[in-house]
Amino acid sequence: VQLQASGGGLVQAGGSLRLSCAASGLPFNNYVMGWFRQAPGKEREFVAAINWSGGITYYAESVKGRFTISRDNAKSTVYLQMNSLKPDDTAVYYCAARPRTNYGFYYNARTYDYWGQGTQVTVSS
Numbered sequence: 001v002q003l004q005a006s007g008g009g010l011v012q013a014g015g016s017l018r019l020s021c022a023a024s025g026l027p028f029n030n031y032v033m034g035w036f037r038q039a040p041g042k043e044r045e046f047v048a049a050i051n052w053s054g055g056i057t058y059y060a061e062s063v064k065g066r067f068t069i070s071r072d073n074a075k076s077t078v079y080l081q082m083n084s085l086k087p088d089d090t091a092v093y094y095c096a097a098r099p100r101t102n103y104g105f106y107y108n109a110r111t112y113d114y115w116g117q118g119t120q121v122t123v124s125s
Contacts, residue, residue, distance in 0.1 A: 001097075001114045003096070003116035003117075005095050006019070007119060016084075016085065018082070019119060023078070032050070033095065034046065034096045034098070035095055036096060037093045037094065039092075047059070047060055047080070048063065048067055050069045053073075066085075068080070089121060089123050096115050098114075
Protein backbone atom coordinates (compact mmCIF):
# COMPACT_ATOMS: atom_id res chain seq x y z
CA VAL A 1 0.00 0.00 0.00
CA GLN A 2 1.27 3.44 -0.88
CA LEU A 3 -0.18 6.87 -0.22
CA GLN A 4 1.61 9.62 -2.12
CA ALA A 5 0.81 13.14 -0.93
CA SER A 6 1.68 16.20 -3.00
CA GLY A 7 0.77 19.82 -3.50
CA GLY A 8 2.33 21.45 -0.47
CA GLY A 9 4.37 24.61 -0.67
CA LEU A 10 4.88 28.15 0.53
CA VAL A 11 1.93 30.54 0.32
CA GLN A 12 1.04 33.91 1.79
CA ALA A 13 -1.72 34.26 4.35
CA GLY A 14 -5.07 34.38 2.62
CA GLY A 15 -3.86 32.24 -0.23
CA SER A 16 -4.89 28.77 -1.35
CA LEU A 17 -3.33 25.37 -1.93
CA ARG A 18 -4.71 22.06 -3.11
CA LEU A 19 -3.23 18.88 -1.70
CA SER A 20 -3.56 15.53 -3.43
CA CYS A 21 -3.02 12.02 -2.16
CA ALA A 22 -2.82 9.18 -4.66
CA ALA A 23 -3.41 5.72 -3.25
CA SER A 24 -2.24 2.43 -4.66
CA GLY A 25 -2.27 -1.17 -3.50
CA LEU A 26 -5.64 -1.03 -1.78
CA PRO A 27 -9.31 -1.15 -2.81
CA PHE A 28 -9.76 2.60 -2.61
CA ASN A 29 -13.55 2.46 -2.69
CA ASN A 30 -13.50 0.51 0.58
CA TYR A 31 -11.47 3.04 2.51
CA VAL A 32 -12.24 6.14 4.49
CA MET A 33 -9.63 8.80 3.76
CA GLY A 34 -8.39 11.43 6.15
CA TRP A 35 -6.01 14.36 6.34
CA PHE A 36 -4.01 15.11 9.45
CA ARG A 37 -1.32 17.67 10.14
CA GLN A 38 1.57 18.13 12.52
CA ALA A 39 3.22 21.43 13.31
CA PRO A 40 6.70 21.63 14.89
CA GLY A 41 6.54 20.82 18.58
CA LYS A 42 2.89 19.84 18.42
CA GLU A 43 0.99 16.59 18.25
CA ARG A 44 -0.53 15.33 15.05
CA GLU A 45 -4.08 16.62 14.69
CA PHE A 46 -7.10 15.76 12.63
CA VAL A 47 -8.00 18.04 9.73
CA ALA A 48 -10.67 16.35 7.63
CA ALA A 49 -12.06 12.98 6.61
CA ILE A 50 -14.33 11.65 3.89
CA ASN A 51 -16.29 8.43 3.79
CA TRP A 52 -15.86 5.79 1.10
CA SER A 53 -18.43 7.26 -1.28
CA GLY A 54 -17.59 10.90 -0.73
CA GLY A 55 -21.05 11.62 0.56
CA ILE A 56 -20.06 12.34 4.16
CA THR A 57 -17.29 14.66 5.27
CA TYR A 58 -15.90 15.71 8.64
CA TYR A 59 -13.78 18.71 9.52
CA ALA A 60 -11.88 20.04 12.46
CA GLU A 61 -13.45 23.21 13.81
CA SER A 62 -10.32 25.16 12.99
CA VAL A 63 -10.68 24.53 9.24
CA LYS A 64 -14.44 24.46 8.75
CA GLY A 65 -15.53 26.83 6.02
CA ARG A 66 -11.98 27.15 4.67
CA PHE A 67 -10.95 23.61 3.72
CA THR A 68 -12.79 21.11 1.53
CA ILE A 69 -12.03 17.41 1.30
CA SER A 70 -13.08 15.45 -1.77
CA ARG A 71 -12.22 12.20 -3.51
CA ASP A 72 -12.17 10.71 -6.98
CA ASN A 73 -12.58 6.96 -6.63
CA ALA A 74 -11.87 6.43 -10.32
CA LYS A 75 -8.42 7.94 -9.77
CA SER A 76 -7.91 6.55 -6.25
CA THR A 77 -7.12 10.06 -5.11
CA VAL A 78 -8.25 12.26 -2.24
CA TYR A 79 -7.91 16.04 -2.26
CA LEU A 80 -7.79 18.82 0.28
CA GLN A 81 -8.62 22.26 -1.04
CA MET A 82 -7.32 24.84 1.42
CA ASN A 83 -8.50 28.43 1.13
CA SER A 84 -8.00 31.50 3.30
CA LEU A 85 -4.85 29.99 4.70
CA LYS A 86 -3.46 31.29 7.97
CA PRO A 87 0.03 31.06 9.48
CA ASP A 88 -1.43 28.64 12.05
CA ASP A 89 -2.10 26.21 9.19
CA THR A 90 1.65 25.74 8.75
CA ALA A 91 2.42 22.05 9.24
CA VAL A 92 3.30 18.82 7.53
CA TYR A 93 0.08 17.41 6.12
CA TYR A 94 -0.45 13.66 6.01
CA CYS A 95 -3.09 11.64 4.24
CA ALA A 96 -4.29 8.43 5.84
CA ALA A 97 -6.57 5.51 5.01
CA ARG A 98 -8.70 3.24 7.09
CA PRO A 99 -11.04 0.43 6.04
CA ARG A 100 -14.67 1.45 6.05
CA THR A 101 -15.29 -1.38 8.50
CA ASN A 102 -13.03 0.14 11.16
CA TYR A 103 -14.79 1.53 14.18
CA GLY A 104 -13.91 4.65 16.05
CA PHE A 105 -14.11 8.34 15.51
CA TYR A 106 -12.80 9.65 12.21
CA TYR A 107 -10.64 12.15 14.04
CA ASN A 108 -8.76 9.40 15.89
CA ALA A 109 -5.47 8.86 14.11
CA ARG A 110 -5.09 5.42 15.68
CA THR A 111 -8.02 4.10 13.65
CA TYR A 112 -6.13 4.65 10.38
CA ASP A 113 -4.07 1.78 8.99
CA TYR A 114 -2.00 3.48 6.30
CA TRP A 115 -0.20 6.81 6.13
CA GLY A 116 1.45 8.87 3.44
CA GLN A 117 4.84 10.50 3.74
CA GLY A 118 3.55 14.01 4.34
CA THR A 119 3.77 17.26 2.42
CA GLN A 120 4.93 20.55 3.91
CA VAL A 121 2.58 23.53 3.93
CA THR A 122 4.03 26.85 5.01
CA VAL A 123 1.88 29.96 5.31
CA SER A 124 3.71 33.25 5.68
CA SER A 125 2.16 36.28 7.38
